[in-house]
Amino acid sequence: MKPMSAIWPVVGTLAIGAAVAGLMARTTPTNPPMNETIKDAATGLMCQTTPPEREDKVILTDAEWKEKLTDEQYRILRNHGTEAAFCGPNLEPKGEGHYECVGCKLPLFGATKKFESGTGWPSYTEPYDQKNLWYRQDRSYGMTRVEVLCARCDGHLGHVFPDGPPPSGLRYCINGTVLNFIPKAD
Numbered sequence: 001m002k003p004m005s006a007i008w009p010v011v012g013t014l015a016i017g018a019a020v021a022g023l024m025a026r027t028t029p030t031n032p033p034m035n036e037t038i039k040d041a042a043t044g045l046m047c048q049t050t051p052p053e054r055e056d057k058v059i060l061t062d063a064e065w066k067e068k069l070t071d072e073q074y075r076i077l078r079n080h081g082t083e084a085a086f087c088g089p090n091l092e093p094k095g096e097g098h099y100e101c102v103g104c105k106l107p108l109f110g111a112t113k114k115f116e117s118g119t120g121w122p123s124y125t126e127p128y129d130q131k132n133l134w135y136r137q138d139r140s141y142g143m144t145r146v147e148v149l150c151a152r153c154d155g156h157l158g159h160v161f162p163d164g165p166p167p168s169g170l171r172y173c174i175n176g177t178v179l180n181f182i183p184k185a186d
Ligand SMILES: [Zn+2]
Pocket: 101, 102, 103, 104, 105, 106, 150, 151, 152, 153, 154, 155
């Protein structure tokens, strides 16, 4: 039999290890904590945990959104839905102009930044204005993705992936349902 003095350090180490593991299991968050900015390693985009502040913010009640939007727009923009590939509007090029948010009319993407990705969703290499979007890490479905949201109404638009063409190398994969095309004025 080993003396107790030889066994206790082993037992103690195991106990501490189990306690630390238990603590980590309890405290490791599934989503980032509030009010934090995290640089996404894959895209280099700064992801926030809370919406940006703007003077022109559009904040409506759930009932008001349902009144304002179609069922499909509401499902995607307000409820983080995704349209079926190749089934949404705004897939084909429409000429000069820009695409605005169906929820609040904020310009989101310029037509010149649109490209054919072959994915079945409207794809852009960069936003109309970086201030008009914000990003959030989306850890649903066992993946870490970058969610794109409208900065004025905080509506869900789609995701950004690091497999786009140069120079940005980014692919903004957006639900065409939540975009309205505005032709360039003559
Ligand atoms: Zn919006």
